[in-house]
Amino acid sequence: xxxxxxxxxxxxxxxxxxxxxxxxxxxxxxxxxxxxxxxxxxxxxxxxxxxxxxxxxxxxxxxxxxxxxxxxxxxxxxxxxxxxxxxxxxxxxxxxxxxxxxxxxxxxxxxxxxxxxxxxxxxxxxxxxxxxxxxxxxxxxxxxxxxxxxxxxxxxxxxxxxxxxxxxxxxxxxxxxxxxxxxxxxxxxxxxxxxxxxxxxxxxxxxxxxxxxxxxxxxxxxxxxxxxxxxxxxxxxxxxxxxxxxxxxxxxxxxxxxxxxxxxxxxxxxxxxxxxxxxxxxxxxxxxxxxxxxxxxxxxxxxxxxxxxxxxxxxxxxxxxxxxxxxxxxxxxxxxxxxxxxxxxxxxxxxxxxxxxxxxxxxxxxxxxxxxxxxxxxxxxxxxxxxxxxxxxxxxxxxxxxxxxxxxxxxxxxxxxxxxxxxxxxxxxxxxxxxxxxxxxxxxxxxxxxx
Amino acid sequence: xxxxxxxxxxxxxxxxxxxxxxxxxxxxxxxxxxxxxxxxxxxxxxxxxxxxxxxxxxxxxxxxxxxxxxxxxxxxxxxxxxxxxxxxxxxxxxxxxxxxxxxxxxxxxxxxxxxxxxxxxxxxxxxxxxxxxxxxxxxxxxxxxxxxxxxxxxxxx
Numbered sequence: 103x104x105x106x107x108x109x110x111x112x113x114x115x116x117x118x119x120x121x122x123x124x125x126x127x128x129x130x131x132x133x134x135x136x137x138x139x140x141x142x143x144x145x146x147x148x149x150x151x152x153x154x155x156x157x158x159x160x161x162x163x164x165x166x167x168x169x170x171x172x173x174x175x176x177x178x179x180x181x182x183x184x185x186x187x188x189x190x191x192x193x194x195x196x197x198x199x200x201x202x203x204x205x206x207x208x209x210x211x212x213x214x215x216x217x218x219x220x221x222x223x224x225x226x227x228x229x230x231x232x233x234x235x236x237x238x239x240x241x242x243x244x245x246x247x248x249x250x251x252x253x254x255x256x257x258x259x260x261x262x263x264x265x266x267x268x269x270x271x272x273x274x275x276x277x278x279x280x281x282x283x284x285x286x287x288x289x290x291x292x293x294x295x296x297x298x299x300x301x302x303x304x305x306x307x308x309x310x311x312x313x314x315x316x317x318x319x320x321x322x323x324x325x326x327x328x329x330x331x332x333x334x335x336x337x338x339x340x341x342x343x344x345x346x347x348x349x350x351x352x353x354x355x356x357x358x359x360x361x362x363x364x365x366x367x368x369x370x371x372x373x374x375x376x377x378x379x380x381x382x383x384x385x386x387x388x389x390x391x392x393x394x395x396x397x398x399x400x401x402x403x404x405x406x407x408x409x410x411x412x413x414x415x416x417x418x419x420x421x422x423x424x425x426x427x428x429x430x431x432x433x434x435x436x437x438x439x440x441x442x443x444x445x446x447x448x449x450x451x452x453x454x455x456x457x458x459x460x461x462x463x464x465x466x467x468x469x470x471x472x473x474x475x476x477x478x479x480x481x482x483x484x485x486x487x488x489x490x491x492x493x494x495x496x497x498x499x500x501x502x503x504x505x506x507x508x509x510x511x512x513x514x515x516x517x518x519x520x521x522x523x524x525x526x527x528x529x530x531x532x533x534x535x536x537x538x539x540x541x542x543x544x545x546x547x548x549x550x551x552x553x
Numbered sequence: 554x555x556x557x558x559x560x561x562x563x564x565x566x567x568x569x570x571x572x573x574x575x576x577x578x579x580x581x582x583x584x585x586x587x588x589x590x591x592x593x594x595x596x597x598x599x600x601x602x603x604x605x606x607x608x609x610x611x612x613x614x615x616x617x618x619x620x621x622x623x624x625x626x627x628x629x630x631x632x633x634x635x636x637x638x639x640x641x642x643x644x645x646x647x648x649x650x651x652x653x654x655x656x657x658x659x660x661x662x663x664x665x666x667x668x669x670x671x672x673x674x675x676x677x678x679x680x681x682x683x684x685x686x687x688x689x690x691x692x693x694x695x696x697x698x699x700x701x702x703x704x705x706x707x708x709x710x
Binding site: 444 | 560582592594595602603604605606607608609611613614616617618620621622624625626627628629658700701702703704705706707710
């Protein structure tokens with residue numbers, strides 16, 4: 103195996119192909135953790151997961167365990183899950199509500215904001231002991247957009263706004279233009295692993311080419327349903343799905359999307375569909391704005407089954423009504439968590455339909471997601487073939503269009519995969535000391551902009 | 554109407570065998586039109602109006618589930634899981650409306666592509682007397698690992 107510094111990423115990532123070792127080599131994985139997950143902006147969670155003081159959820163940034171908690175002042179904190187004394191993890195439950203975090207090794211106790219509040223027999227440490235220096239370590243940079251909370255383990259670097267760039271508009275649509283406080287993330291989590299590299303799920307999530315093949319069973323079952331329930335609404339859904347109209351887009355910074363308008367996930371729900379209506383004045387404004395921009399039918403569909411289909415580099419996927427988080431575990435193992443969302447201003451029956459739409463295609467027993475995971479494992483197994491070890495990503499390369507800095511291709515072109523890899527290569531070949539130098543120069547972590 | 558314990562047992566064992574052997578059409582034929590096939594996610598007692606399940610199938614979606622499994626393109630079941638399950642600890646009660654509730658434990662060994670998994674839980678069946686036998690009205694499966702990572706639950710549980 104090559105040492106990390108000897109890996110020539112320029113030779114392994116070409117415009118039209120990538121080398122299979124990037125999915126299998128543990129040294130590449132370790133390098134990705136350092137350069138992508140332990141340095142740049144990484145999605146951690148949404149504030150709607152911890153609505154009340156003391157609510158917490160266990161998360162990870164790269165491989166490092168982090169507690170996302172609503173502190174005693176109502177702010178959301180990202181604290182490393184490790185006692186400052188002898189290093190045990192403090193929090194064992196995946197989620198819950200607590201008044202403080204107490205280490206069960208020697209009883210050191212921390213407030214919700216990470217301050218050290220109790221040390222049994224503190225006087226034994228002598229005069230030099232300072233509690234205020236021994237609070238839980240915090241993620242160096244935390245920023246949020248529409249309640250989506252991102253963290254960076256690097257004290258300096260570009261801002262979250264710069265990182266998100268054009269993709270911020272897709273986060274807006276994902277939450278139906280709702281305020282951060284109106285997004286509810288309390289509907290449970292679908293969780294699964296697959297035996298494959300994390301980038302396989304990233305690439306696949308924005309792949310318009312695979313849908314008619316990997317998801318042939320969904321298409322066929324849906325047609326069967328339409329045949330047995332020939333309502334006009336169902337027939338239109340079927341036509342839309344066959345049409346598969348839409349485009350691929352590379353928004354920059356590794357953020358890519360499938361931009362389409364057809365109804366997919368709620369097509370398994372029964373007619374008549376509930377009327378999409380808002381139950382608060384703010385919601386009525388947001389609904390009116392969506393109708394103004396997209397028309398009544400599309401706006402209703404966006405609220406029933408999801409308003410965007412976007413990958414936020416490196417680990418957040420917005421599909422349907424779910425926030426999907428990729429958690430790399432090793433070069434050939436990945437954990438995936440799906441967090442369905444509700445909107446506080448939507449009528450209850452519409453929120454329920456969102457969940458039924460989600461269950462149709464996503465989760466371990468659904469009609470879509472498990473077939474994708476199966477294919478990821480087949481790709482990972484195929485990576486063992488050493489002859490001609492390349493993945494081809496050239497579909498539609500000759501017909502990419504550039505519009506206002508966005509690269510656009512046909513729905514089944516590999517614009518999106520190329521966009522992810524372009525950013526991957528940029529980050530992986532970045533001068534390792536760049537961030538640290540910038541920090542030393544500025545002397546102020548908040549002032550650190552650009553690299 | 555007093556129920557016949559042995560008849561209820563036979564129904565439950567028969568259903569288990571149909572699932573083990575992927576007898577999709579026969580399994581589907583057990584269900585009533587107002588069917589609910591429910592596997593909660595996260596914990597046993599959830600509010601389906603506000604929370605997701607692993608499976609929350611009405612009759613129409615059950616039909617879609619079966620049509621998909623039979624399509625030949627349900628890759629997560631190509632090859633199919635090989636399964637045998639044991640059903641036990643059966644408690645049967647008669648509801649006020651003459652329907653039967655049966656709760657039982659199961660343990661399922663599932664083998665696919667060289668990997669063997671164990672699934673376990675408690676199943677709540679609601680049965681409706683029908684033409685001298687029963688129709689399956691609701692089935693709620695409480696998996697002991699419903700809050701854990703579950704990689705592939707595309708077989709019948």
